[in-house]
Amino acid sequence: MPITVKLDELLYQRRMTLTHLAESVDITLANLSILKTGKAKAIRFSTLEAICGVLECQPGDLLGYDQAGGKAP
Amino acid sequence: MATSKPGDPLLGAAKVLLILFTIAVIFGMVMLGIGTSVLLTFGRYEFMTRIAAVDAPAIAFWGLVGGLLLLEGMLYLGLRFIRELSGIVNSVGAGAPFHPRNAGRLSRMGWIMIIAEGVALPLAALLAWFAPYLEKAGKHVEIDFGLDAESILLILILFILARVFREGARMNDELEGTV
Numbered sequence: 531m532p533i534t535v536k537l538d539e540l541l542y543q544r545r546m547t548l549t550h551l552a553e554s555v556d557i558t559l560a561n562l563s564i565l566k567t568g569k570a571k572a573i574r575f576s577t578l579e580a581i582c583g584v585l586e587c588q589p590g591d592l593l594g595y596d597q598a599g600g601k602a603p
Numbered sequence: 604m605a606t607s608k609p610g611d612p613l614l615g616a617a618k619v620l621l622i623l624f625t626i627a628v629i630f631g632m633v634m635l636g637i638g639t640s641v642l643l644t645f646g647r648y649e650f651m652t653r654i655a656a657v658d659a660p661a662i663a664f665w666g667l668v669g670g671l672l673l674l675e676g677m678l679y680l681g682l683r684f685i686r687e688l689s690g691i692v693n694s695v696g697a698g699a700p701f702h703p704r705n706a707g708r709l710s711r712m713g714w715i716m717i718i719a720e721g722v723a724l725p726l727a728a729l730l731a732w733f734a735p736y737l738e739k740a741g742k743h744v745e746i747d748f749g750l751d752a753e754s755i756l757l758i759l760i761l762f763i764l765a766r767v768f769r770e771g772a773r774m775n776d777e778l779e780g781t782v
Contacts, residue, residue, distance in 0.1 A: 561782040571780030 534594040537566045540585050555580035617692045624685050632678045639671045657739040670729045673722055680719045687712050701771035709768055713761035720754055 541548060548566060552559040557577060564570045565577075578589055585592070642650060647664070654663045687708040694700050727746055734744045 557782065564780065565782045569780065570782045571777060573782050577782050 531568055532595055532597055534596050535565055535568055535570070536592055536594055537562075537581075540587055540592060544585055546585070551581070551584060554584045557581075611696070614692060614696050618689075618696075621685055621689045621692065625682065625689075628678050628682045628685065632675060632682070635671060635675050635678065639668065639675070642668065642671070653740070654736070657736045659733075659736040663733070663736065666729055666732065670726060670733075673726045673729070676722055677719060677726070680715050680722070684712055684715045684719075687715070701768060701775040703769065703772045706765045706769035706772060709761050709765035713758050713765065716754065716758045716761065720758075 537548075541551065548562055549559060552562050555562075555577075557580065561570075561577075565573065573593075578592070581592060582589060650664060650667070651661065654661070690708050691700070691705050694702060694705055730744060730746050734746065737744050
């Protein structure tokens, strides 16, 4: 999947656990795990907004694009 | 996220009705099976006497046996239809109706209806053949023969719904990975 999720890095930088983030953004731990492990197929804007709000970051800090990591568009 | 729906009166009523229909159909199949067995064994002589009394040919016996077997087939189709519908109702109760299995169930229900209409044709033809002899025996028979609009519509609805559920399952699958 060319879209990469840098949630691990952001959590490490902010010294936050995934469980704490789940409680703060009102998203289930299961869904956040799906996102963190790159298994998510899509992300809602509301989810992106909530995560960026808690982690105080931009969507571009959370998501990346690696063309070599998947099929070419 | 799939959630169950406890206490849904419609689903509850549907489950009860389907159980009752299942019992009725199985009972009918068993009784028909017993009746056919008796006819083929102990009841054969008496039946042959009765058909001779109304000047029906001897082959009427096998016509009746064939008719009973076709009826048994119809009841079996009815049982399969109820079982497929039960599967759908259970999946709705489990909060996960949009699954490819339900698309398959609806499709099979459509085919069951088509086969049932096909089985009904020789049954009606047999009944039409028996009618004059039954009239002679003092039993009036009315035959409603042919493919009616309701059956055609039901078959169409089932196949269209199968497509709807197939698409719903695909959309649900996409949603599964959405956070």
